[in-house]
Each structure stands twice: as C-alpha cells, then as structure tokens.
Amino acid sequence: MGVLAETATGRAIDKGAGRLVGKTALVTGGSRGIGRGIAERLGREGARVAVHYGSNGSAAEETVAAIEAAGGEALAIGQELGVPGDAAALWKAFDTAVGGDGGLDILVNNAGITSPKPFGTLAEEYDRVFAINTKAPFFLAQLGAERLRDGGRIINVSTGLSKAALMPELIAYSMSKAALDLFTRDLSKVLGPRRITVNAVAPGIVDTDINADWLRGDDKAWAGAAALSALGGVGSPAEIADVVAFLASDDARWVTGHWIDATGGSMV
Template identity: 50%
Template sequence: MSALTGKTALVTGASRGIGRAIATRLAERGAMVVVHFGADEHGAKATVEEIERAGGTALAVGAELGVDGDAETLVAGVAAALAGRPLDILVNNAAAPPAGPLGVTTRAEFDRLFAVNVRAPYFIIQRALPLLRDGGRIITISSVATRMANPAQTSFAMTKGAIETMSLTLANELGARGITVNAVAPGATRTPANAAIFESPGLADAITASTALGRLGEADDVADVVAFLASDAARWITGQIIDASGGLFLGPRLTPAPA
C-alpha cells in the first residue's frame, strides 16, 4: 500500500511546473488529488491526464487567485470535487512571479503579488479548515529568496517571508488538531515553463557553481520533499521551513590549500 492511499489532496497552481510535479507525486503515493488552476485549464487537464495514465485519481478545479472571493470559490469547488470526503493535504503552491526591483515595481504589481502570494493562501487555509481532517497537512511553497539579498526580487521575497511567518504561527495554532504546517523553500528550479531563463549565457553555470550539490534543481526535487512532509513519516515536523535548494548560496566554496 502506498504511503498516501486513501488520502485526499489539494494542490494550487498545479497546471504546470512544480505544482504539476507535486500533484503527480502525491497521486503516485496514492492520494486522490484536486488539481487547481487559475487560467490554464488546458494545463490542469494535462496534469489530470498524466495522473490518470499512471493509474491515479485526480480532478481539476478552477479559481482565479488574487481577486475578491477567490478562496471561497476554490474551496467550494474542492468540497464539490471531494463529494463529502474530508481533505487531508493542502499544498499552497500557486504564486505570482517577481515583479522586478524597487525602481520599476508598480503599486499594482506590488498589490497583485501580495494578493496572490499572501492573501490567497491565508484565506484558502481559513476556508479549508472545516474540510481538513485532524492530523492533516498544510504545506506552502516559499523560496530561498527570503534568505538572500536579491534586489530584483525584493517584493517577491517579502511575500514569501510573510508565508514563512504564517506557517510558523499556524503550526502553533493548529497543533491541537494534530495538523502540521510547514513551508518548502526551493532555489533555482528548472521547469518547462522557465527553461528559457536558464539559457541566458553563463546563468546556469553561475548558479550551479554557487550550489553545494552542483546542479540546478528540478521540479521533482521539490515534489519529493512535499510528498515526505505530507506523509506519516513527517508527523513530528511542524512550523519548519525546509530548504529544498540543493544548498544554494550557502557561502564561498573555498578550495583547500595544498598541504
């Protein structure tokens, strides 16, 4: 029997990239997965089809995040998809991308980042709590941007810092129900959607040289960490930020002097 057999899961932003990898991994482990999408219904259906081809069970639910009523719309769709079954695993993966450095970020872009990356997951959790089974799992995707100074991602990093604080405080609040709350912080992770970024001359080499494990991350690297946190093996882990970056920017990689 797979580790998550009989469990149900919601993965937001699961139409592609890390979200798709997480959804397919949870399904491989036996969970029935609700695949959320914002605008990319075609991508969500492709995720569902991939899960079903592998023998898993999934349904797609659409809801635009960052707008009024987003959490209510999503959770109502999830409740309908579950048809009376409780929710066991909630993965907040959907996020708006970095809007740029201080000098060019507009107020609208800043507000959009916080609406999607902070407000939406907060109220999704709030609205989903009645569905979430005691002993459930809440996992939110953060970023190593919270521990690095990257001027191109200041506002984005701020949103992820808020998510990490949320995870810490909710872990303390929800522990009475046996619900664990953790965040996973990926680093430079290559997916089909962002592959072109890493084709910039020298970028992939520079990141690899600054990564302890010596390569770019892949979506499956993050998905495996999430699947672990969703499992019973992680029952004693809560309120933690799990770095899933392969050791990105841990410090200078010094070569020992010859003896």
C-alpha cells in the same frame, strides 16, 4: 505487491504501497512546473489529487491525465487567485468536484507569481503579488481548516530568497514569501492541537517553464544558476516534490512549523 504503473516522468508506482492511499490533496497552481511535480508525486503515493489552475485548463487536464495514466486519481479545479472571494470560490468548486463530505487531508499552497522590478514595482503589481502569494494561502487555510481532517497537512511553497538577497530584483516576491514563512510558523501553533502539521518548503532555482526564457538553452546562465548550489546543479520539480511528499506522509508527523531549505544548498 501492488500493480506497477509509470508516470509521465518515467517513475514507477506500486499502486498497493502508496503512503497516501485514502487521502485527498489539493495543490494550488498544480498544472505546471513545481505544482505539477507535486501533484504527480502525491498521486503516485496514492492520494486523490485536486489539481488547481488559475487560467490554463488544458495544462491542468494534462496533469490529471498523467496522474491517471500512472494509476492514480485526480481532478482539475479552476479558480483565479488574487481576486475578491477567491478562497471561498475555490473551496466551493472543490466541494462540488470532490463530492461526499468534501474532506481534505493535504493542502499544498504552491501557486505564486513574481514581479521582476526591484524597487520600481508598481502599486498594482505589488498588491497582486501579495494577493496571490500571501493573502490567498492565508484564507485558503482559514476556510479550508474546517475541511481539513485532524492529523492533516498544510505545506506552503516558499523560496530561498526569503532568507538571502540572492536576487534583489525579486524584492516584492521575496517579501511576500517571507510573510508566508511567518504564517507557516504561527499557524502550526494554531492547528497543532488537532495534530495538523504546517511546514514550508523553500526551492532555489528550478528548471521549470517560468525560468525557461533565461535558463534553458543558455549555457552561461545554467552554469551560473548551478554554481549557486552546493550540489552544483539546478533543481527539478521532482526534487521539490519529494520533499513535499515526505511532509505529507506519516513519516513527518513530528515535523511542524518548519522552513525546509530545498535549494540544493544555495543558502550554505
């Protein structure tokens, strides 16, 4: 039996029993919210985790410290997404930070932004939403494919809103994620011969900092959000991260091209 350590979320890890020992993962937007939950979860499974951040380096370092405190291995990589040359620059930083052959086993495209202006979204905002939510994952996967080892994993973080108009004020965001869903489906065929699986995980409303202003501290808002779920609750980063960890493991080796509803039954 391995040595037990505890994560920032209070979960124990058996350092000798991780399903991802020997694997290297990159999680975009891994410094906060769902991304941090995913990074910590993969770290608990034994993966070496590259925690990407766009601007908040201190949050990324906190995530790295939490993974290391639990007995894992992690490093922070900063690169703004949604700008020209972002994917190439991120991979260059990854290669430098990881060293060795720069090989990769798991790519999690989690970074994303919203634009809460229904049909009044400005062209500049629209372009930025698609640049980060859709274009960046496409080129990160394209340029990352040469680093991704055969039998690897690509996991795209989508949304339940790509399947239902539960929040029409997020129309541009939902459109960008719907495109990501189609990318997931078709890329699974492209990379399938290499036994690389490509799947999308779709969260619903999750208790993260990005939702804090309207969700936390407002009992009515919380109750309304919970009522959308068949399970009667608001999601947590850990619950989404557990689904990602499954897809990253060998247990999911026969699952690809799939959109997985992780909304707590909000789509039922």
